[in-house]
Amino acid sequence: MKQFFTLMLSLLMVAVMANPVDKKTAEQVAVNYYTHYAPATITDYSVKAQFESQLNGVTTYYTFSFTAGGFVMVAADDASIPVLGYSHEGNFDGELNPAAKAWFDGYSNEISIIASSRMSNSETRIQWDNILNNNMEREIMDVNPLITTTWDQGCYYNAQCPVEPGAGYGSCGRAWTGCVATTMAVIMKYHQWPVSGIGYHTYTHPTYGEQTADFSSVTYDYASMPNKVTSANAAVATLMYHCGVAVNMNYGADGSGAYSEDVPFAMVNYFNYAPSTEMKSKENYPVMADWYALLRNELDAARPLYYAGSSAASGGHAWICDGYRLSDNKFHFDWGWSGSANGYYAIGGLNPAGNNFNDNNRVIVGAVPGDNATSWIVQNTHFAEPSRGINYMHAVSPTVAWAIAYDGSGGAATINEFVRTTDGCAHWTPGQVLGGNTYGLGNICGVNENVAFVSLYNKGNQNNTCGIYKTSDGGVTWAQLPGALQGANSFANNVFFWNEQEGMCHGDVKDG
Numbered sequence: 261m262k263q264f265f266t267l268m269l270s271l272l273m274v275a276v277m278a279n280p281v282d283k284k285t286a287e288q289v290a291v292n293y294y295t296h297y298a299p300a301t302i303t304d305y306s307v308k309a310q311f312e313s314q315l316n317g318v319t320t321y322y323t324f325s326f327t328a329g330g331f332v333m334v335a336a337d338d339a340s341i342p343v344l345g346y347s348h349e350g351n352f353d354g355e356l357n358p359a360a361k362a363w364f365d366g367y368s369n370e371i372s373i374i375a376s377s378r379m380s381n382s383e384t385r386i387q388w389d390n391i392l393n394n395n396m397e398r399e400i401m402d403v404n405p406l407i408t409t410t411w412d413q414g415c416y417y418n419a420q421c422p423v424e425p426g427a428g429y430g431s432c433g434r435a436w437t438g439c440v441a442t443t444m445a446v447i448m449k450y451h452q453w454p455v456s457g458i459g460y461h462t463y464t465h466p467t468y469g470e471q472t473a474d475f476s477s478v479t480y481d482y483a484s485m486p487n488k489v490t491s492a493n494a495a496v497a498t499l500m501y502h503c504g505v506a507v508n509m510n511y512g513a514d515g516s517g518a519y520s521e522d523v524p525f526a527m528v529n530y531f532n533y534a535p536s537t538e539m540k541s542k543e544n545y546p547v548m549a550d551w552y553a554l555l556r557n558e559l560d561a562a563r564p565l566y567y568a569g570s571s572a573a574s575g576g577h578a579w580i581c582d583g584y585r586l587s588d589n590k591f592h593f594d595w596g597w598s599g600s601a602n603g604y605y606a607i608g609g610l611n612p613a614g615n616n617f618n619d620n621n622r623v624i625v626g627a628v629p630g631d632n633a634t635s636w637i638v639q640n641t642h643f644a645e646p647s648r649g650i651n652y653m654h655a656v657s658p659t660v661a662w663a664i665a666y667d668g669s670g671g672a673a674t675i676n677e678f679v680r681t682t683d684g685c686a687h688w689t690p691g692q693v694l695g696g697n698t699y700g701l702g703n704i705c706g707v708n709e710n711v712a713f714v715s716l717y718n719k720g721n722q723n724n725t726c727g728i729y730k731t732s733d734g735g736v737t738w739a740q741l742p743g744a745l746q747g748a749n750s751f752a753n754n755v756f757f758w759n760e761q762e763g764m765c766h767g768d769v770k771d772g
Contacts, residue, residue: 278339278378281388283310283322289342289391290324290332296396297585298348304328311354313368318375320368325352331603333367339374339381340610342388343588347603357597358515359439359577363569363605370610379611397587403559405592406582409446409487410599411496413437413516416489420501422468426513435468438516441503442596443566443578444523448499450564452482453629454532461530463508473505475530488598506530520568520578524624536626543620548608555591555607558625559584566624567593581623641665642679642688652703654712659684662706662735664714674700674719680735682709691735699725702753710734711760715745715752715767722748728755728765 281289287307295305304327311323319336321344326332331352333344344367356364390396411417415432424435437445448454457475464470481495489496504511506526507518520539527533545551558565559582570576583592583604590604607621641650647669655661662680667673676693678701693701693714702715714729727746729738745752745767757763 278337278375278381280319280375281334281336281338283312285392286322286334286336287324289334289388290322292391292394293343293346293396294324294326294330294332294348296394297346298328302328302348309352311352313364315368315372318372320371320375321364323352323354333364335367335371335610337371337375338388339379339384340371341384341606342391343590343606344610345590345603345605347601350599350602352601355600357595357600358574359569359579359595359597360593360601362571362574362577363593365573366569366571367606367610374611383612402585402587403556403583405594405602406559406562406564407446407450407580407594409449409485410594410602411442411446411449411489411596412598413439413442413596416491416493417442417496417500419492419494419497421504421516422465422471422511424468424511424513428513435511435513436516437500438504438509438511438518439578439596440507440518440520440523441500441509441516443580444503444507444527445496445499446580446594446596447564447566447627448480448503448531449482449485451627451629455479457502457530458532459530461505463505465511468511471505471509471511473502475502475506478502502530517576520566520576520622520624523566523578527624527627528630532630534626534628534630536628537624538626539622539624541622551608552589554625555581555623556584556586558623563625563627566627568622570620640688642690643677644690644692645675645677648675648677651701654704654706656706656708660706660709661685662704662712664701664704673697676701676714676716678704678714678735680706680709680712682734689735693729693738694725703755705756705763707757707760713755713757713763714738715755715765717752722751724748726750727752 291305306327307324308327309325312319313321321333321335323331323333329350330348332346335342335344413436414430418434418437421435421437425433427435456479459476460474462470462472478498480499484495507522509516509518524537524539527537528535540554542551565581567581568578579596580594581591582594585604591607592604594602641648643665648665649668650663651666653661653663660682662678665675665677667675674697676699679688679690681688693716699716699718702717704712704714706712710732712731716729717726724747728741728744730741731738744765751768753767755765
């Protein structure tokens with residue numbers, strides 16, 4: 261009886277303790293997983309290449325690259341969650357960018373501890389069996405990747421960084437932009453903000469000397485920033501360099517670095533992001549579900565996350581977290597390396613009883629365009645007469661706007677004056693619809709820089725002069741539109757035109 265009990269206890273221990281996963285089993289997991297989550301456009305599920313990662317001579321995980329594009333990373337121990345990361349796009353050739361390598365090394369370290377400690381597989385084994393038996397959940401409430409750019413740190417991106425002949429292949433003879441600056445720039449490109457920055461910043465680099473950026477003197481031309489830069493692009497290079505200067509980038513030949521903790525200050529004070537822009541640390545979220553909730557809350561609001569991590573071996577890195585899959589608790593990372601190894605990855609402990617290998621992670625949340633006085637430029641109204649204020653303004657485009665006046669002298673005079681700008685408010689041209697102070701304007705509606713409509717009323721009894729007027733020469737002359745709110749029985753309030761031919765007007769009937 262004692263021998264039987266000992267045998268049963270031994271079998272039970274085998275069933276609940278970590279066991280290595282061979283390559284054949286791992287490949288089956290990868291194929292099943294890839295097939296299950298593949299989009300309808302993919303019909304070839306064959307493996308093109310295999311990579312085996314080891315730590316101290318022990319296999320920690322396998323990576324399977326697929327013919328149709330993408331890859332799946334599978335743990336080499338069943339006391340870890342089965343799938344560490346995956347993508348259905350791009351190629352995986354084993355050559356890793358620094359940020360991805362540091363993250364993957366974290367996987368290896370934790371799986372090595374799981375294996376050597378013989379941790380329990382009682383919970384993770386269920387996940388392995390579900391994938392091997394094709395018993396997986398469907399995608400629900402996912403946020404697909406928000407970022408469309410595949411920017412990098414080298415050639416063209418670094419065209420305004422310090423000259424550095426020793427930077428090596430892919431640098432075009434300049435220092436690298438750095439992952440911190442690239443991650444900041446990608447987020448700003450996504451928000452298309454700011455249009456211009458605030459103030460300027462200067463610091464002295466020990467090798468390259470003074471580095472200066474005048475944020476307020478530049479208009480960031482997001483329309484000229486492509487998703488991938490393949491030739492000289494001043495708009496992208498300017499944004500990259502300004503981001504680097506804002507955080508005192510330590511430019512270098514082998515790589516450029518800065519402190520992620522300096523990013524929120526730079527985004528708020530130099531790039532006019534909201535004061536809600538702040539850094540959160542994983543170590544302050546001991547319950548993994550709370551960290552997941554923080555990330556998903558940002559992504560649900562369509563706010564890509566600045567994500568940072570560090571280790572003693574590789575230092576600090578920064579990248580983008582811009583999507584998630586709820587069905588398998590994976591988050592999408594854009595490493596800022598021309599799309600290399602972008603995909604969905606596990607965050608947190610790989611075994612429920614183990615330690616989280618990425619407790620040193622930080623994210624920047626609440627990064628949204630600001631709305632404070634620094635984003636507004638105070639200008640004079642430029643009406644010809646003194647004591648005039650703007651009663652109503654209609655912006656046709658970023659460069660064209662029309663506005664009408666009110667009497668700000670305290671006399672409440674009835675006036676029909678207007679101003680027009682055609683160069684983004686750099687200059688305003690004043691004018692008047694009719695002479696005198698008998699008639700006032702209800703509103704103005706511009707169609708373009710030459711065409712606009714106004715509603716005109718009498719300060720006393722309405723008459724045939726009242727109604728809707730149109731200009732086709734930028735306000736030099738105005739012509740009445742016969743029959744539109746004209747005469748003693750109506751009062752012209754508002755007019756709106758979608759184009760020169762289609763519009764509507766609104767007024768009050770007599771004694772209404």
